[in-house]
Each structure stands twice: as structure tokens, then as C-alpha cells.
Amino acid sequence: xxxxxxxxxxxxxxxxxxxxxxxxxxxxxxxxxxxxxxxxxxxxxxxxxxxxxxxxxxxxxxxxxxxxxxxxxxxxxxxxxxxxxxxxxxxxxxxxxxxxxxxxxxxxxxxxxxxxxxxxxxxxxxxxxxxxxxxxxxxxxxxxxxxxxxxxxxxxxxxxxxxxxxxxxxxxxxxxxxxxx
Numbered sequence: 001x002x003x004x005x006x007x008x009x010x011x012x013x014x015x016x017x018x019x020x021x022x023x024x025x026x027x028x029x030x031x032x033x034x035x036x037x038x039x040x041x042x043x044x045x046x047x048x049x050x051x052x053x054x055x056x057x058x059x060x061x062x063x064x065x066x067x068x069x070x071x072x073x074x075x076x077x078x079x080x081x082x083x084x085x086x087x088x089x090x091x092x093x094x095x096x097x098x099x100x101x102x103x104x105x106x107x108x109x110x111x112x113x114x115x116x117x118x119x120x121x122x123x124x125x126x127x128x129x130x131x132x133x134x135x136x137x138x139x140x141x142x143x144x145x146x147x148x149x150x151x152x153x154x155x156x157x158x159x160x161x162x163x164x165x166x167x168x169x170x171x172x173x174x175x176x177x178x179x180x181x
Contacts, residue, residue, distance in 0.1 A: 013076055020070050023053040056080060082131050113142045114151055114177050120166035143167070151176055 014020070015030040029049030031037035040046045053070075056078065060068055066081040116129040123135075123143065132138045146152045151173035155166040169177060 014072055020072075023070065024057045026051065026054050053078065107145055109141050110146045110149065110151065111176075111180055113146050114169065114173055115180055117152065117167070117169050117173070117177070120155055120168040122166055126167065146173070 013032075014023075015032065017030050018027060027050050029037070031049065037046065037049065041049065046052075056068055060066070060080065063083070065083060068081065069079045071077040071079070112130060113126065116126065121129070123138070126143070127133070127135070127138050130138070130142070132142075143152075147154070147167075149172075150170055152167050153170050154160070155168060156162050156164065159165065
């Protein structure tokens with residue numbers, strides 16, 4: 001029996017020759033693994049070197065999508081937004097306990113969730129409204145932050161894992177929804 005070799009890859013980082021603004025336009029290619037890049041090119045998985053991120057930004061603009069975001073905190077991550085994402089400004093709202101400092105910055109993903117809720121909805125209904133398929137992504141980036149911030153609540157808080165669990169806006173969520181719509 002042939003032994004299988006396991007490759008442990010390091011996270012990808014932005015090469016020092018490039019900056020984030022340069023990634024948004026056509027730029028030279030600086031592959032960290034030139035042999036792998038050449039194989040991918042020869043196999044037809046890459047059309048040209050140095051065009052991937054520029055193409056992502058160009059197509060996003062062409063299709064009126066939110067501009068992709070680039071995060072370098074844990075390697076190199078590009079977030080590409082779905083067509084259902086909406087551009088909304090940073091929100092300033094007054095809360096009962098916050099009169100002197102009346103800014104409450106709400107994460108873009110939580111704002112998207114707040115914007116689609118009407119009445120009580122199941123987790124799956126909310127995911128469908130947001131055109132999301134990956135439950136852990138929805139739970140970690142939309143649902144839990146909205147619950148923790150007090151914008152939504154469970155209809156059955158005593159039965160956290162109930163199949164009949166629904167989510168609805170709190171008064172704080174209703175006020176926020178009025179502002180962002």
C-alpha cells in the first residue's frame with residue numbers, strides 16, 4: 001500500500017510587494033508558491049497571473065454588489081457579498097441607558113438580519129430570507145450577535161434547542177429596523 005503524504009499549509013498572507021489598494025486593480029503577480037501557481041495555470045484553473053482580486057472587485061462593482069472586504073488579521077481573507085446584501089450607513093440610535101454617547105455601531109450582518117425580520121421566524125426562514133445556506137455561519141455571524149446585542153429574542157427561551165424555536169425583534173430591534181429601512 002502506498003503511503004499518503006499530508007501537506008500542512010500555512011495561512012496565506014499578503015506579499016510585501018502589494019498593498020490592499022493595489023489588489024483592487026490589475027497588478028503584477030507574486031505567487032508564494034510559483035510551482036503550484038504554474039501547475040494551476042497549466043491545468044486551466046488560472047487564466048492569468050495577478051488578475052484574481054482585481055476581477056473580484058470589478059465584477060462586484062459591475063453587478064452592484066457591496067465592495068468586497070479584505071481582512072489581514074488572520075492571514076488573508078476576502079469577503080464577497082451576496083446580491084441580497086444591502087448597503088446601509090453606520091447607525092446612530094438612542095438607547096434607554098445611553099444618552100450621552102448615543103452611537104451604537106451595528107455590524108453589517110446584524111443589520112441585514114434585522115432588516116428582513118417581520119413577525120416571528122424560524123432559523124431556516126431567516127436563512128432563506130438572507131439567501132444563506134451554511135448554518136454555522138448564520139449562527140455565529142448573524143443570530144448570536146443579534147441576540148447578544150438585544151435586537152432579537154427567542155420565542156421559547158426556556159427551550160433553546162426546540163424545533164419550534166422562533167425569533168422576533170425586541171423593542172430595541174424594532175427601533176433599529178425603523179432607522180435602517
